[in-house]
Amino acid sequence: MREPVPMMRMGDNVLVTLLGDLDDRTVEEIEQRVTVEVARTQARGALIDVSGLAVVDSFVARVIARLVAMIRLLGAEATIVGIQPAVAITLVELGVPMRHVHTALNAQQGMLRLRETQSHGVGHLD
Amino acid sequence: MGDVWVDTAIEQSYYQQIFDSITDYEVIRLDIDGGIRSWPEGARRMSQFSAEEVLGKPVTTLFADEAAARGRIREELRAAIETGRCETEGWRVRKDGSQFWASAVIAPITGADGSSVGFVQVARDVTERQEQEFALRGTEQMLDAITDYAVIRLDHDGIVRSWSPGAHALAQYSAAETTGRHVSMLYTDDDRQTGLPERMMTAAVRDGRYETEGWRVRKDGSRFWANVILSPIRDLGGGVVGFVEVTRDLTERRDQEQLVQRQRDEILELSTPVIQVWDKVLVLPVIGTLDSKRASRLTEGLLERISLDQAEVVIVDVSGVPAIDTDVAQHLLKTVEAARLMGATSILSGVRPETAQAIVHLGIELGTLRSRNTLKDALQLALRLLGTAVVDEQVAVHA
Numbered sequence: 102m103r104e105p106v107p108m109m110r111m112g113d114n115v116l117v118t119l120l121g122d123l124d125d126r127t128v129e130e131i132e133q134r135v136t137v138e139v140a141r142t143q144a145r146g147a148l149i150d151v152s153g154l155a156v157v158d159s160f161v162a163r164v165i166a167r168l169v170a171m172i173r174l175l176g177a178e179a180t181i182v183g184i185q186p187a188v189a190i191t192l193v194e195l196g197v198p199m200r201h202v203h204t205a206l207n208a209q210q211g212m213l214r215l216r217e218t219q220s221h222g223v224g225h226l227d
Numbered sequence: 228m229g230d231v232w233v234d235t236a237i238e239q240s241y242y243q244q245i246f247d248s249i250t251d252y253e254v255i256r257l258d259i260d261g262g263i264r265s266w267p268e269g270a271r272r273m274s275q276f277s278a279e280e281v282l283g284k285p286v287t288t289l290f291a292d293e294a295a296a297r298g299r300i301r302e303e304l305r306a307a308i309e310t311g312r313c314e315t316e317g318w319r320v321r322k323d324g325s326q327f328w329a330s331a332v333i334a335p336i337t338g339a340d341g342s343s344v345g346f347v348q349v350a351r352d353v354t355e356r357q358e359q360e361f362a363l364r365g366t367e368q369m370l371d372a373i374t375d376y377a378v379i380r381l382d383h384d385g386i387v388r389s390w391s392p393g394a395h396a397l398a399q400y401s402a403a404e405t406t407g408r409h410v411s412m413l414y415t416d417d418d419r420q421t422g423l424p425e426r427m428m429t430a431a432v433r434d435g436r437y438e439t440e441g442w443r444v445r446k447d448g449s450r451f452w453a454n455v456i457l458s459p460i461r462d463l464g465g466g467v468v469g470f471v472e473v474t475r476d477l478t479e480r481r482d483q484e485q486l487v488q489r490q491r492d493e494i495l496e497l498s499t500p501v502i503q504v505w506d507k508v509l510v511l512p513v514i515g516t517l518d519s520k521r522a523s524r525l526t527e528g529l530l531e532r533i534s535l536d537q538a539e540v541v542i543v544d545v546s547g548v549p550a551i552d553t554d555v556a557q558h559l560l561k562t563v564e565a566a567r568l569m570g571a572t573s574i575l576s577g578v579r580p581e582t583a584q585a586i587v588h589l590g591i592e593l594g595t596l597r598s599r600n601t602l603k604d605a606l607q608l609a610l611r612l613l614g615t616a617v618v619d620e621q622v623a624v625h626a
Contacts, residue, residue, distance in 0.1 A: 182570065186530030189565035199568060200594070206537050206570035 152183025546577025
């Protein structure tokens with residue numbers, strides 16, 4: 102899959118959408134583009150929209166967790182939005198450590214959270 | 228047979244010896260009136276009477292019901308003269324009073340002038356064969372009496388060879404309409420195309436028996452859910468010569484089973500309700516014991532509702548749970564975590580004193596899960612979270 106990762110700038114934040122089947126190559130490209138974009142725009146927050154992923158395995162779960170860690174290292178806050186019920190169950194059953202990952206129902210909610218956090222001047226939460 | 232009776236003393240003695248050597252048959256000569264004129268060894272063996280006891284007596288004395296035999300024998304002797312031969316069967320009696328079923332052939336003996344001078348009667352004890360026939364007929368009648376089952380006999384290629392009244396009642400086809408046709412006429416188009424009848428026969432030959440359930444088609448095109456048992460019929464050498472297919476209509480039972488399943492699902496649905504009490508606030512009242520099936524149903528149901536209503540707060544009310552053990556607690560925590568991943572915050576409510584003790588004693592880590600004593604308090608907290616979500620959220624995460 103060589104399609105570019107849909108990415109959108111929204112004020113101080115970046116919205117990244119994960120779609121379709123993720124393989125090693127796609128993941129590498131996503132990580133590269135997201136980190137470069139967050140650094141370049143000096144974004145304060147990043148929303149990772151996974152509502153397009155109907156099924157998540159442990160590989161994809163690790164990809165998400167890694168992406169969150171990279172964004173934080175760049176000084177931005179990451180929030181995952183749009184986790185589907187089946188995906189949520191899978192993540193819990195797999196025991197993927199997502200305790201400290203921020204989540205929101207949808208991109209709108211996630212953006213609201215990010216803005217509120219930012220307006221309160223709170224950066225890292227961990 | 229008449230012309231073998233040559234009137235010479237030597238020939239006669241030869242024939243006498245031949246008759247005496249026949250011991251499995253009763254070969255006797257009767258005079259023209261039916262009187263017994265010869266009584267060789269075979270005759271003695273069969274009915275145990277000695278020659279002295281029967282010679283000169285009417286042949287009817289050999290029958291179990293002598294009076295009835297009298298009229299019949301007269302008819303049979305006349306028929307033998309007219310047609311040259313008469314076959315007959317009947318119950319005979321032995322000297323000890325026991326009975327046996329005899330099959331006999333009566334043929335006239337013709338004298339030199341061409342007129343009948345007597346008869347030869349060749350009789351055989353066929354009691355065993357008779358009993359087999361009765362047994363066979365009994366089996367057939369038994370099969371015919373089974374009207375709740377369709378009993379069908381197929382040949383090696385699956386062609387219908389016999390069709391019981393039960394089959395008629397079940398599939399509506401008469402025996403005449405099915406005999407000689409392939410059994411696949413009773414199958415659905417799909418099953419016919421995928422070769423199900425042939426596969427069933429192959430499996431029955433391989434395993435000695437094949438049982439299955441599936442749709443079958445009646446003459447009027449309607450379907451019934453059938454339980455089918457297919458067994459191969461083998462000849463003495465072990466070769467498969469055909470099949471017996473016993474079919475039962477289970478449509479009603481299947482309907483009932485499905486009804487029960489539906490009701491069970493409905494009860495399960497009812498037992499894990501999710502209520503929207505406020506905009507973006509759901510309440511999950513957990514009532515009764517949670518087994519793993521109910522628990523996963525509960526999780527799925529809740530997450531679907533979160534997605535559907537875009538709910539931000541979930542109140543998990545456990546006041547209706549009699550006891551919380553490790554499994555139940557772990558399951559509730561998983562549900563809470565899954566809900567959080569979706570973006571919804573959970574509040575526990577209705578924890579009883581003993582439940583609180585149990586949770587801590589079991590060493591269950593509740594993490595950031597907030598708890599309120601009553602549903603009312605929990606709802607107040609939920610509304611506060613919605614109104615001033617940021618402050619509380621931070622407190623929660625840092626906690």
